[in-house]
Amino acid sequence: MLLMTVCSLSLQACQSLEPNYLPRLTFAIVQKRHQTRLIAADRNFDGKSGNIMPGTVVDTMICHPAEFDFYLCSHAGIH
Structure with a gap:
């Protein structure tokens, strides 16, 4: 509608x-309806705050195998 x-x-x-x-x-x-915390596997790919870098996209492993969904970090995390 x-x-x-x-x-x-x-x-x-x-x-x-x-x-x-x-x-x-x-x-x-x-939508943002998750309580998922994404952590970089390699410490060279996280910021000084320990958060993942802006622009990070996760579309495998933790996503639904048959649906088109993904996690996107669009901006820097709160320090």
Whole structure:
């Protein structure tokens, strides 16, 4: 329901710019519902705070084997 509303409003906004403007839209649904603590296996790959480096992506070992999911560290951890 929400997706259809957002999609419709987005397309209306695009068409207000140019009547025939129909871009392809992509929506990403992002959640943070985990209590997983990621720790670098090699101390050369963690920051001075001991947290993993920003930009680290984990998509094997602890992720569901059949679903497209991953853990992404998008920013530096709290010191």
